[in-house]
Amino acid sequence: MMRPRLVLCCALLGLAPSACGPSVEPDPGVDRSDSQMVDTDHLKITVTGRAEFLPEAVRLLEAQGQPVPSLEGLALTIEEPLRVGVSDPDSVLGNGSINASGDFSVPDVPVRTVNLSLAATVEHPGLVRSSTVVFDTAITRTRPRTDIIGARAWALPVSFHDALTRAIGDTAIRTHTENRARTLREAGFIIGRVVDASGAPVAGARIVPDAGPFASRIYYPAADFQSASQGATSATGLFVYVHSGAAADAFTLSVEGAPGYLPRHAGAAPGLGLVLTLYPGQLAP
Template sequence: MKRPLLIAICVLLGLTSGCGSDGSTPDPGVRTEDAEAVDLDNLLIRVSGRAEVLPEARRLLEALGQPVPSLDGVPVSIEEPLRLAVNDVNATFGTGALTADGAFSVDGVPVREMHQSLAAGLTAPGLVRTATVIYDTAFTSARPRTDLVDTRAWALPESFHDALSAAVGEPRLLRHTDDKAATLRDAGFVLGRVVDADGRPVAGARVTPDRTELADRFYYPNADFSGVGQDGTGPDGLFVYVHSGADAETFRVSVEGADAYTPRNVGAAPGWGLMLTVYPGSFPPP
């Protein structure tokens, strides 16, 4: 996709931060007078980390006596969720495969191609197509300048997706999609978790979008995934956003009444789900 078209997409989707290069440089918090200049237009970075089956999915499968999918050899792609959402054929910047313990490392990721965020995408039989946000320009208003290490991605088994779709309920899914989709995958969705500074799930948190017309699309699964509510997160800190089943939408989500949580970039489109962890401060918890 040509750069002018990408800029046009950014304008149409209402994006500003991180969409294109504005020349701004965030304060890194250290002295940099003697640091070597970084050529962002030609910078290639390595992205490494680990993927694992979503803990709640593992718990549910084990409770039902069902096998937990192996991630050994599962393909992983480093991609731009914004570009993925608008079906850009150049949304993927590098690929690799998970090891038996879920580790991955992808070299040569071109920073200049990223506009809003980077995600680790997982696609394999038995798993729903997902992209887990691993870098968000919401924190720095800039692209990454170093390798990304110790990132974390989540794998979402088909059976857990089906249970989550059933918890939201077909009537709600059909209502939000004008009768186009009866599952979260067909609608498009965001599955997020609110955690504290130590990475512990936060119960009772409310997630609000910066577009008020989308507020009624957020749901909070209960502890056994038998249903959902709209009052706040349960003990797992999870929330689900149901997309319209139509064209891509992007927006930001905040944690209501909690200024320590930076508003995060999210987006959704039919056929896949965006995964993210919402945490206070600027750095992911350990």
Template sequence: MKRHLLIASCVLLGLTSGCGSDGSAPDPGVRTEDAEAVDMDNLRIRVSGRAAVLPEAARLLESRGQPVPSLDGVPVTIEEPLRVAVNDVNATFGSSALSANGDFSVDEVAVREVHLSLAAGLSAPGFVRTATVVYDTAFSGARPRTDLIDARVWALPEAFHDALGAAVGESRVRGHTGDKAATLRDAGFVLGRVVDANGRPVAGARVAPDRSELAERIYYPTADFSGVGQEGTGADGLFLYVHTGADAETFRLSVEGAQDYVPRNAGAAPGWGLMLTVYPGNHPPPEP
């Protein structure tokens, strides 16, 4: 039964990377000729890092004289988000709670269950349900083979979601969803940032989905979040994809004219948002 569910999830979500069981491709930049064989069917890893309120959200709240909500004790779940969206019972790998400074650590994450990506999901009063990608098979074509450390996870306050939705405009959201949703959360969305090799936001970048019919769903918020455009990222490097409000869907995102940016796995489903940092090369850059 478990195997049948895994195959069904792969077919429904269009997953190909990591859906096999051999996991034979090595991680990029790692010498493997003298390494012992890794039993991918039984390998379990630790995922650890730190969560923080999205900097732009914190800045907006402070400009309004509103407090930035605390993350102390907020639950964090290590999961494959699009599999969670289709109610795959094997899509959640473990959970913990954030410390006062946002630190978290989740042990015993079963690598064999990773198909497309790993994300850290956050859900708590005052925050929109989000999942931040911490591992993407797009880079190696394989599941993770080692612990994931220093993962950076972003929390999205309700107030910032509402401001972002107002910037897009309810009429656009309704148009993109066939009148099924009036908010970004109900539609489903991807909120991403394009950064350079040093982790600094890239202005003027254009993000392209691998399906041309999705291009009109990508927006770039203005610096004050009073509106959106479709020309390219602003100084903060942010972009927004608005989903259809219908079933879970996967696709890939690349940066136009930038060959050193690997096309990234992305996806969306109603009720939550995917948080994604797009960077050049195969390894996350340091925090700026």
């Protein structure tokens, strides 16, 4: 029998319960005549990549004359971020650490509990708890079937979070949360990056959620992080979604007028930050 929290998770994410259960699917390929069946109920993969501070956060630290901290030795968790949002006990899928070069490798990650995405999460004093999406079923239309390599996990220093909070403003955050929160971390938030095929930030992009009420919660920080508008991305390509500070929400995000950017799964819950990069095509630059 499916656990009550899992049923809630499936309902929240707009999935039929059967989509959250066992599946046995063939490996992808042009010619499947000789392909083997992959039992995703028992498949485990390794997630490898590099953890770094968000580039815009690094520039802000340098502009303020602050040193960029080291991530060496910090714990890194592989999670299903939207399961985290509904406090599902099976949300954590693997644990590892970051080495001196910023690299990480987390083995034995089971894919059977992946509903929408996988994320690499970094949490430590001086950092805001943030989960970076490293695999999204919106792009693949299936759970992971092979190891994930070259993943990127972005860390967010508290000072960067504080700058974003000030840019959006106390009044806006309190309005969106009905006075439940005064900071992005308390409310829950998404920080997104719109980049082109080479990975360069895209200015003038507008983000469109699939649910109308969420559109009013999207802000675009100015390049100097002194303010934020609801027009379009600045030269940084950044946008911020302010959550309600209440129950978790799940939805998809698209780039307006840019069909080459596939819709992406997203979600938010109090106390959590999700980092999402929107890029054209199916392969991250």
